[in-house]
Amino acid sequence: MSIQKTISPIDGSVYVERELASDAAVETALAKAVAAQKEWKQTSLAERERFCRKAVEYFLNNADEIGLELTWQMGRPIRYTANEIRKGFKDRANYMISIAGTALADVQVAEMPGFKRFIRRDPLGVVFVVAPWNYPYLTSVNSVIPSIMAGNTVILKHAQQTPLCAERYAAAFEYAGLPEGVFQYLHLSHGQVANVIGDARVDYVAFTGSVEGGHAVQKAINERFIVGGLELGGKDPAYVRPDANLSDAIENLVDGSFFNSGQSCCGIERIYVHQDVYDKFVAGFVELTKTYTLGDPLKEDTTLGPMVRTAAATFAQKQIDEAVNSGAKALIDPDLFPANQPGTPYLAPQVLVGVDHSMDIMTEETFAPVVGIMPVKDDQEAVRLMNDSQYGLTASIWTSDVDAALAIGEQVETGTWFMNRCDYLDPELAWTGVKNSGRGCTLSKVGYEALTRPKSYHLKINS
Known part of the structure; x- marks a missing residue:
């Protein structure tokens, strides 16, 4: 038995x-x-x-x-x-x-x-x-x-x-x-x-x-x-254009990155932001991330629970450490989240900058409350980086220009293309993926x- x-x-x-x-x-x-x-x-x-x-x-x-x-x-x-x-x-x-x-x-x-x-x-x-x-x-x-x-x-x-x-x-x-x-x-x-x-x-x-x-x-x-x-799997990207509603993009992308402790196939794991709004976006993203409460998921005020198992949290922390050792910068002090405990499933959310595609944190599925943010100079660079992945489940663009969103979406290799939303399944639309x-x-x-x-x-x- x-x-x-x-x-x-x-x-x-x-x-x-x-x-x-x-x-x-x-x-x-x-x-x-x-x-x-x-x-x-x-x-x-x-x-x-x-x-x-x-x-x-x-x-x-x-x-x-x-x-x-x-x-x-x-x-x-x-x-x-x-x-x-x-x-x-x-x-x-x-x-x-x-x-x-x-x-x-x-x-x-x-x-x-x-x-x-x-x-x-x-x-x-x-x-x-x-x-x-x-x-x-x-x-x-x-x-x-x-x-x-x-x-x-x-x-x-x-x-x-x-x-x-x-x-x-x-x-x-x-x-x-x-x-x-x-x-x-x-x-x-x-x-x-x-x-x-x-x-x-x-x-x-x-x-x-x-x-x-x-x-x-x-x-x-x-x-x-x-x-x-x-x-x-997925390593789903988001692209924030300079004409985006930044407060809306920040609110939704923080949620898309960290809801369910980042353990979502279509969660946001990498973000590309136009260089003209990059600093403002990162500052707002970090500020909102710090408002999360990591702790006992049985308490009503907890907004970030443990990962599914200790091994998953350890894997994510390893990706973070490797990225930092390769030149990335971690913007969240784990001490802001007292429940964060190495060797347990409780992992603080993390935001990384100074990242690139030589790092696993931007190419391999993390499945954790961790996201990397990169600046880009234009739409073409954003498309190239979004497509530089073995995965293609969802991708999102944040812009006020519908025509641009459609034109860029035609170039992105993905099963679902979102504009001004992410991490969502509409039952009226086909749920599908490409590549791995x-x-x-x-x-x-x-x-x-x-x-x-x-x-x-x-x-x-x-x-």
């Missing part, structure tokens, strides 16, 4: 212990999923919607309790965690439910006398969702709800850090009365995950995680004719295409 333990970053205690699924349990889950899908695909969209909306109702009814669990599991301050359910989860789930009828409708082609022709979107079958800990409900809802709405069955494997999230989904669908086998979860080891991906009964893999994890998923499906949707930020798409009408396969109907009526 193998046990996985969730160590809370709050105090290092064991918050959750769960037994990993046995081989027999995995086999049962796969068999159930296949059998249930044959029935589920025959249900009407109206029936699917009823079950899914009822599940969303469960989450909203229990948002505070779920938020407390989430704080204990991964350390985000309690003042924010319930909002992952009340805002992002609710909005994404309800939107994807609401557009299913249009997204999954038959595709009509030109009329031809004596024939009936159309394209139908058939469900794939069994969807295996592998979800991360940093936004455990927001990342998983992107795949779980639309997969079920499309007529697939789902098996969810959540991160070891956030196993209760998978169990909450199960409770929600039980509350909704969803037929047995349509949704299931499994607590699995990495080896077991690879085995499930390689199983012939799995028809699609939706993975959110690291580039390393994405390679492992790709390797596991290489012998099969299926694909995986991969949302991987992954492949595939979730959310929007386009997101349903990955969860279905086209089936053409060519019926000759008159013989």
